[in-house]
Amino acid sequence: MMNTPLTLRQLLERPVEYFPDKLIVSRTSQGQFHYRYRDFNQRVNQLAHGLRDMGIKPGDHVAVMAWNTFRHLELYFAIPLVGSIIHMVNFRLFPEQLTYILNHAEDVALFVEDSIASIVEPLISQLPTVDQYIVMGDEYTPEIPGVIDYETLLAGQPDAFPFPDLDENSACGLCYTSATTGNPKGVHYTHRALYLHSLTLCAADVLAMSERDVVMPVVPMFHANGWGLPYSATWVGATQVLPGPHPTPMDIVQLIQGEHVTVSAAVPTVWFAVEQLLAQDPSLNLRTLRTVPMGGSAVPRSFIQHMEHDWGIPITHAYGMTEATPLATYGYVKSAIAKMDESTRYDYRAKQGIPIPGMRIRVARRDGQEVHHDGQEMGEIWLQAPWVADEYYHDDRTSDTFVDGWFHTGDVAAIDPEGYLRLIDRTKDLIKSGGEWISSVELENALMGHPAVAEAAVIAVPHPYWIERPLACVVLKPDTTVKVTAEALLSFIAPHFAKFWLPDTIVFLPEIPKTSTGKFSKVRLREWYHRGDLGTPQPNSL
Ligand code: ADP
Numbered sequence: 001m002m003n004t005p006l007t008l009r010q011l012l013e014r015p016v017e018y019f020p021d022k023l024i025v026s027r028t029s030q031g032q033f034h035y036r037y038r039d040f041n042q043r044v045n046q047l048a049h050g051l052r053d054m055g056i057k058p059g060d061h062v063a064v065m066a067w068n069t070f071r072h073l074e075l076y077f078a079i080p081l082v083g084s085i086i087h088m089v090n091f092r093l094f095p096e097q098l099t100y101i102l103n104h105a106e107d108v109a110l111f112v113e114d115s116i117a118s119i120v121e122p123l124i125s126q127l128p129t130v131d132q133y134i135v136m137g138d139e140y141t142p143e144i145p146g147v148i149d150y151e152t153l154l155a156g157q158p159d160a161f162p163f164p165d166l167d168e169n170s171a172c173g174l175c176y177t178s179a180t181t182g183n184p185k186g187v188h189y190t191h192r193a194l195y196l197h198s199l200t201l202c203a204a205d206v207l208a209m210s211e212r213d214v215v216m217p218v219v220p221m222f223h224a225n226g227w228g229l230p231y232s233a234t235w236v237g238a239t240q241v242l243p244g245p246h247p248t249p250m251d252i253v254q255l256i257q258g259e260h261v262t263v264s265a266a267v268p269t270v271w272f273a274v275e276q277l278l279a280q281d282p283s284l285n286l287r288t289l290r291t292v293p294m295g296g297s298a299v300p301r302s303f304i305q306h307m308e309h310d311w312g313i314p315i316t317h318a319y320g321m322t323e324a325t326p327l328a329t330y331g332y333v334k335s336a337i338a339k340m341d342e343s344t345r346y347d348y349r350a351k352q353g354i355p356i357p358g359m360r361i362r363v364a365r366r367d368g369q370e371v372h373h374d375g376q377e378m379g380e381i382w383l384q385a386p387w388v389a390d391e392y393y394h395d396d397r398t399s400d401t402f403v404d405g406w407f408h409t410g411d412v413a414a415i416d417p418e419g420y421l422r423l424i425d426r427t428k429d430l431i432k433s434g435g436e437w438i439s440s441v442e443l444e445n446a447l448m449g450h451p452a453v454a455e456a457a458v459i460a461v462p463h464p465y466w467i468e469r470p471l472a473c474v475v476l477k478p479d480t481t482v483k484v485t486a487e488a489l490l491s492f493i494a495p496h497f498a499k500f501w502l503p504d505t506i507v508f509l510p511e512i513p514k515t516s517t518g519k520f521s522k523v524r525l526r527e528w529y530h531r532g533d534l535g536t537p538q539p540n541s542l
Contacts, residue, residue, distance in 0.1 A: 019237030027244030058083030080172035177322035186393030301350030302449035375416035
């Protein structure tokens with residue numbers, strides 16, 4: 001067989017050849033913008049010339065701080081295709097973390113969108129390796145000496161760049177993931193990993209993405225390659241919709257309606273907010289969506305069922321992480337399960353799914369042996385695939401996590417006889433009460449099944465006798481008219497759990513704090529608890 005290299009270049013060349021007129025639509029701070037794949041390709045080539053003029057070399061890390069926009073997509077291709085590495089920076093990190101990752105990566109240049117530039121300005125004196133700053137958009141030009149304007153960099157450049165032949169195993173992307181303690185950890189992606197991941201994402205039993213789709217990644221493009229959607233969507237020539245700066249739930253709804261989006265992906269908290277809009281205005285119609293992969297944290301069964309029944313929005317659980325490019329399992333419904341009764345089908349769809357093709361999974365006991373596939377025994381999820389990292393970038397935490405060819409995820413799960421994974425918790429979030437494990441995720445899912453509950457997060461708090469006990473933080477829906485008490489919520493979930501699982505305390509909050517990637521921040525909740533801020537009696541609490 002031919003040993004053709006698996007590089008991102010092929011992902012760019014195909015739509016230009018076969019779907020040059022398909023559209024890329026991008027919300028920007030100036031309004032909506034669209035162009036065709038042929039224009040996109042031309043600008044990627046011009047950008048490659050610009051990168052060469054800047055002196056960017058193969059192997060250099062080039063940082064990008066941007067919302068999901070057409071310019072970000074251009075950088076997704078131009079930087080890797082000249083042999084450099086795109087560092088997709090989570091600009092919502094704290095300033096100390098941002099400084100840490102930009103210095104740790106030794107980025108040589110930083111592309112920043114105008115709307116984010118004010119975050120960068122105060123950091124500049126602490127970034128010795130970054131010697132070029134490029135601003136995208138003209139809403140705001142930061143006070144940075146020698147700052148380059150993105151459009152000026154492209155203007156007048158030739159339409160074709162002689163892209164070099166690249167080793168498929170060379171690094172082309174870099175993302176940092178949060179660590180339980182200490183600084184974020186970096187993961188390098190290779191051309192080969194992104195190529196194979198993009199291909200698998202399009203498989204029929206995964207997202208089945210095709211040219212006929214209109215794909216909108218709401219998940220930020222700095223979060224684990226935008227879950228792979230921008231690369232796969234480009235490869236198949238799908239219409240792409242990039243929701244731009246600060247997309248509100250209404251922006252998301254309007255883009256789905258206006259562009260007839262068929263595939264969209266985001267963490268559950270985004271969709272919880274969208275659902276509240278739908279509830280307020282039943283005339284909104286998102287029925288063009290044919291699949292909505294949702295992950296990053298667990299999606300309650302009740303939410304999957306409600307979105308499908310009431311709004312015709314089919315949610316599919318996707319499980320993965322930064323280290324796995326990110327996708328590991330997908331909530332594909334096997335044909336035998338599709339024939340089962342509705343309730344059983346939803347039981348399966350509430351699980352995290354089965355491994356996508358190419359992914360090997362082991363749910364391991366402490367001794368490394370596989371647990372029984374009985375849906376009950378718990379173990380840690382280990383992963384192995386050509387798109388799973390085998391180290392953290394320049395980080396001595398590598399040896400704790402990557403062991404004998406397996407990536408140890410730190411997630412605890414059970415696996416059933418059909419092979420469906422049920423994520424029980426992150427190791428660090430499990431609650432150990434009197435020697436027995438309690439899953440915070442299962443309690444949260446049950447609480448969010450109550451019609452008046454918008455968000456629920458459960459944390460372990462210290463207890464003198466039981467060592468740890470669950471404490472639930474609950475946000476009620478804004479339009480809730482009935483008074484919902486802690487007792488009512490406990491009675492609602494009680495039939496599903498052993499008595500000792502039930503939270504000792506329910507605290508009502510106006511909002512659950514979120515992480516930089518939009519998940520419930522249990523770290524912050526624990527901090528609040530230890531500062532005494534969660535203990536103060538709330539009107540509805542026990
Ligand atoms: P961070 O840790 O910075 O949030 P990641 O996005 O890499 O970054 O987080 C991955 C983690 O998110 C997984 O290890 C798992 O704990 C959780 N997760 C991802 N997808 C799901 C899902 N579908 N259901 C439950 N938890 C999930």
